[in-house]
Amino acid sequence: MDEDGWFERWSQRTGTLDIRALRGQLTKDFVIQPSRSQVYKAxxxxxEIIEGSLSTQYEKLWDYAEELKKTNHGSTIVIDTKLGHDDKNKFKRIYISFNACKQARSTKVDDFQTxxxxxxxxxxxxxKWLNEISPSQWSKSFFLVYLKCDMTLNNLCEIVNGDNEVLEAxxxxxxxxxxxxxxKIMNRKASRRAEIKRWYKNIGPKISEILDLEAKKSGYFVAHWEGRGHYHVSINQTPIAMVNLKGKNCTAESGI
Incomplete structure (x- = not known):
């Protein structure tokens, strides 16, 4: 195999430059045993050859930001710099917020309306399409303030950070x-959109799975009517909760 352009052809064919995979393929193609450090340097x-030098890529950031603004109207992109020892501005961080997500993330009604x-x-x-859907279903600014789920941390950020494609990036x-x-974000949104179109219930699949499990468990519960919409719930004659249907709340019995 011709060595010229080998890395580029490998990257285009596999979509990765993983060290372990590279090392194995180099051994197979060239009958050599490169060390991990040699493969890393290579x-x-x-x-640098395929994607350009680091300095060149940083120079492109401002053009990249302008292109994103053109193709994603209303998106917010901020590039922060700091003054280096050579009195030149150095890249510090970049903030990107796509406009398509702003409405859903709005926490105040005024921001939502804007x-x-x-x-x-x-x-x-x-x-018009958005107005046909109650904002209470998709915008934080209209969400009710009381808890509807016992999960306080969903670890969505950790899920993204642990993704193999993100690690490679x-x-x-x-x-x-x-x-x-x-x-990655674009593909994820597209796949989720396709999944939603195929879903046949009014609630998400994960919540539906939890509710089905709880429904099976509820077969062991016995509700004792107290009146005025109040019920004592017990299992094996042991009280476990007081349910208020009118108030739509539930209080666990002491010691439970």
Whole structure:
């Protein structure tokens, strides 16, 4: 096999530059036993050739930000810099908030209405479609304040951080990293949208699974009517909860 362009062809074919995979393939193709450090250095050099040098990628960030703004109207992109020892601005961090997510993340009604006004300017059909769905179903600004789930941490960030594609992206230069993450988010949203279209219930699959399990457990419960919408619930003649149907709340018995 011709050595010229081997790394680039491997990357295009497999979509990865994983050290372990590279090491095994190099051994197979060239009958050599490179050390891990040798493969790592070769990978860095290959990435520079394929994706450009680190400095070049950082220089592209501002153009990349402007392109995102053009294709994602209303999105917020902020690049923060700091002054280096050579009196030149150095990249510090980048913040990206796509406009499509702003309405759902709005925590105040005023912010929600502002975002909806922006949508109206962009596409009135989209606004009409959103208005057909109660904002209490999709915007934080209209969510009820009392807890409806006993889960206080959903670890969504950890799920994303532990994703193999994200881990692979972390080893890429900044420009490539951002683009890989953008595509990852885009693909995730598209797949979730497709799953939602196939779903046949009014509640999500995970919650539905939990409710089905709890429904089976409830077969062992006995409800004793107290009046005025109040019930004592027991299992094996042991009281476990007081249920108020009118108030839509439940209080566990002492000691439970």
């Amino acid at each position: 990978k860095l050099k290959a990435c 975002c909806m006004a922006e949508i109206k300017k962009l596409n009135e059909k989209t606004l 972390r080893s890429s230069p900044i420009y490539s990293l951002l683009e890989m993450l953008r595509i």
